[in-house]
Amino acid sequence: MKNKKKSFGGLGQLTIPVIALCLLVIFNLVRDMLFIYYFKDPNYVSFFSIELTKNNLDNMVFAGNLISIINGASELAILAMGMTLVTAACGGQDISVGAAAAIAGSVFVKIIKMSPWVNGIVVLFAFVCACIVAMIFGSFNGTLVAIFKIQPMIATLILYTCGRSIAYWINGGATPTVSSPVISAIGSFIPGIPIPTPVLIVIAMAIVFKLLFKFTALELFTQSVGINQSAARLNGINSTFIKLLSFIILGVCVAVSGCIGVSRLGLINHETLLLDIEMDTILAVAIGGNNLGGGKFKISGSILGAYVIQMLTITLYSMKVSSTDVKAYKAIVIILLVVIGSPVVKEKFGKLMSKLLGNRSKTAVKGA
Amino acid sequence: MKNNNRYQREPLTDTQLLMSITIVIFVVMYLLAMIILQGGFLHPQQIFDMLNDNASLIIVSCGLTVVMIGAGIDISVGAVTSLVVMSCVMYLNNGGSIAGSVFLALCIGLAFGMMQGFLISYLDIQPFIVTLAGMFLARGMTTILSVNPQKVEHEGFAALRSIKIEINALGYTAPNGNFIPARMELGVVVALLCIVFIFILLKYIRLGRGFYAIGGNQQSALMLGINVKRTRFLSYIISGVLSGISGYVFMMHTGAGNATNAAGMEMNAIASSIIGGTLLTGGVGNVLGTFFGTLTLTTIKKIVVSSGLNDPWWQSITTGGMLCFFILLQSVVLNRRNRKK
């Protein structure tokens, strides 16, 4: 029963996302080969091509599928980081992140709109306000979960139900636009830097998390609470606080990704901003090999998971699958992935392998 | 020990307690609406309207309750409903028969139930992920079938749709003097049958108690000789088939298919089950509670509309508030009970 994950080449829980990424890369490579060398399609652009082009603001920027994958997955990756923490501590998921991001985005836009001019300071102030609001909603969810002991999915169902309406209400029933060089710098490129800003923000967030785990014992405490709350309490860990904290941290992630989402389009649409992202986020956490029942976790797995999802989406787009139909194909790939990752299948596969390998003793194969 | 008095009254079980609270709140709320808002609430037709509009939600919630009692979750129900609607509409419009369309609806539901049940029970994959994939699959297939709304143009079906059960005793005389009997659609009958069926299943059939057992303690259930995997598998099959039926009822209600049909229905169904006293942790729940949960949810929405809060956001904000109230109430009640022990 134990250490089964280790049997796949020592990657531990990162096995699934890494395999998935590899499969996607191989698939696209094969497709590239086919089109370039076999069909000799002159209009075909390699999936992996990255070019330096001028954008409409006269900046030199990178473009290409790979760039749009890592760029497009930014909000997802940021949310997945926070979601991993909540999942680990509470053994459940927050399904209100999309709705909460819409609220945060609305606050962001509302504050900017209230100012007669737009500059960096105003945007920063607006972001801080959005953060505070998202943290308040996060602590609302967190209170329900940590103090009232309600399952996370149910507790966050409340905000899921009414969050987007609250966002609508904040903006008084409109979908206001904001346009400013600062906003577009956040949403696309900072002049002079060819890498999309959201990607930089993801990197910054990842570093923040890394430092958080390095300079605090949050990781150990979170895992302890997630695995055995009763034991954690008797060892002096304040599990209520840890759970609440995980939701507040998720709140920050929500605000960041909400503001990125708003900045990309330069407007807030409460209905469509980060629509259905909660499902993708949970999926990213799961693909990252994290147990959705809480306990041990790896943020890096979730981030990889986010890129797997986005790469899948872009691959499908590049195959001219319409955006509404993508879901169906995505579902098939997800099912394949989880089937490959399923312990039952792994075990069967392991047995098959040990039979094929014949002479090697069973213990050697299993215990590897 | 005085243990021989079999007829001593047992304290309410969690299921009964939570359900009773919901029923009381529903009745009080409805009575208040009758007194304060009056209008439509005074006519029995209001209840029938609620049933007519929500028959498919009720059916889906029944299936979800079964899955939730078994400590699972199925968030594909809304998407499967939508897929069934779209497939049946296309099938009917391409010269299919009514019997065929019913068969098709059941098959699609069954297929999803089987696929999800197999992955969850026999391959031991987390239900949330599997049914999320199922939801994506069903939604995607719906749009692949048709992105544009499709109206049913099938005479037999139109006739079937127009069958309404009229109850004169509950009718009323409109201000213009016309007598309008209370009207109930066929779908409501189907929904009520589903409730009765699931109720009997959960209470009096071996399989039904098995759902409670695996939800209460999976390991114990295994030790008690219950085939946990098969039981769980069957819970998803029930949910899948009920989604199929729900799709057909949905189509009978709207008479058209649309890619956005039944959007968010899974969350409404989960909310109904929760308000009705089903716990997501499993082992606790009751389909009657779910029925009243759906009614409560609908009544709240009706009340919001009737009280003149016309801005589009109020309906879901109040629903959220109400949901919050019920969830907190349950939590407080259950925590107090657990502390007493």
Add this chain to the structure above:
Amino acid sequence: MQNEILLQMRHIDKVFPGVKALNGVDFTLRKGEIHALMGENGAGKSTLIKVLTGVYRMDGGEITVEGKNISIHSPQDAQNNGISTVYQEITLCPNLTVAENMFIGREDGAWIKHKDYEKRADEILTRLNIPARSTQQLENCSLAVQQMVAIARAVDMKCKVLILDEPTSSLDDKEVNMLFTLMRDLKSQGVGIIFVTHFLEQVYEVSDRITVLRNGELVGEYLTEDLPQVELVARMIGKELDELMDLGETEEKEKKETEVFYEAENLSSTDALPFNFAIKKGEVNGFTGLLGSGRSESVRAIFGADKVTGGDVKIKGQPVKITRPIDEMKNGIGYLAEDRKRDGIIAELSVRENIILALQVLNGMFKPISRSEAEAFADEYIKVLNIKTASRETPVGSLSGGNQQKVILARWLLTHPDYLILDEPTRGIDVGTKLEIQKLVLKLAEDGVSVTFISSEVEEMLRTCSRLIVMRDRHIVGELKGADLNQAKVMKTIAGGEA
């Protein structure tokens, strides 16, 4: 009847990744006997039982029931072959009624006849004298009653082979006697009972035959009357018992130091009635009493594990206010909880992380123990306490019970406590480790650490404690020290009456 062979297991093998849990084990059960299955933790008892009940599949060997070769792939298979099990952990569904729990999984037909089942259940409950009603929710019954319901279920299944896996660990003496009566009753009806327990006296009280396992291998099968207790222990741990004697000699000293470390007046919690308590520096005292007498609840109150509702606490003479475990930890108190799985280990975390947990909490969130430091701590205590683990990164959940207990001990030792509360540290672990823990307690006391030691085995407490606090019905009824510290006196005080 005694010689008719009912169940035979031959050359049973079971391999787990990296471990051979059972190696060619034979086991024979005759009709109408109570057969004790003994062995240290990790000896393979549970594995053998789980193979027999279909939880695990054996990798080799054969099982016959009444001469017929059978294959068992699931608990149902076992049930169908007349093999029923009552486990230490309650394996019933708390959300169903007593009657449902007795009949679920073996109903005749698809319909459930509630009335019928309730009637039958009541009959059985009355016959077996079990204080429960058939319509009661199981979760509203006490643990002991739940256990008895599980036995009632097995009894009603007309089982040929009844396996009782540590059935007495959560029962008090009266209930144990009830259970033994029941077991003898079943035995006279020709049922073969496999009895797994850690309580040696109970083995001698009730069993006819003993099979001993060690390290996954069969040591031997003996008639109970032919095997003295000391020899049984010797066979179980595979070494002679000089060490047991050893311990006896170091015990005799009374602590001379008078400095009181901890003092509580009228301390009460949600689960414990008000009581007074004090412990000196370097003293080992014990709480004793039957299960449910309030001994665990009292020490939990001392640690603040349950919500403290009143009382004045002084530590080193200074009044302190305690509400949560962390307050106590900051005052140098450590607490090893009774229920290791529920309140002790963090199963999926590594030995290293489990060991540093309490110290890390004391250090606070913002002063993480560095990886290298943590590794050094873990290695040190793995060596000092002789923890048997593949590496310091092994998940604690995969260690044996005794080693898990040592990891938790290490966790508290690492905080260098002034006062350590050990609630049943020796429960469910093998004899060798028990001894090591007792020695450790005495050594700690020598180093000036105050220890409160609780054990169900009075003998263990007599060996380690210099003062015993006796509880009955949630009240302290006596305090024994010096010459009063002997088994007879303790028993008398626990039982009440003239004491």
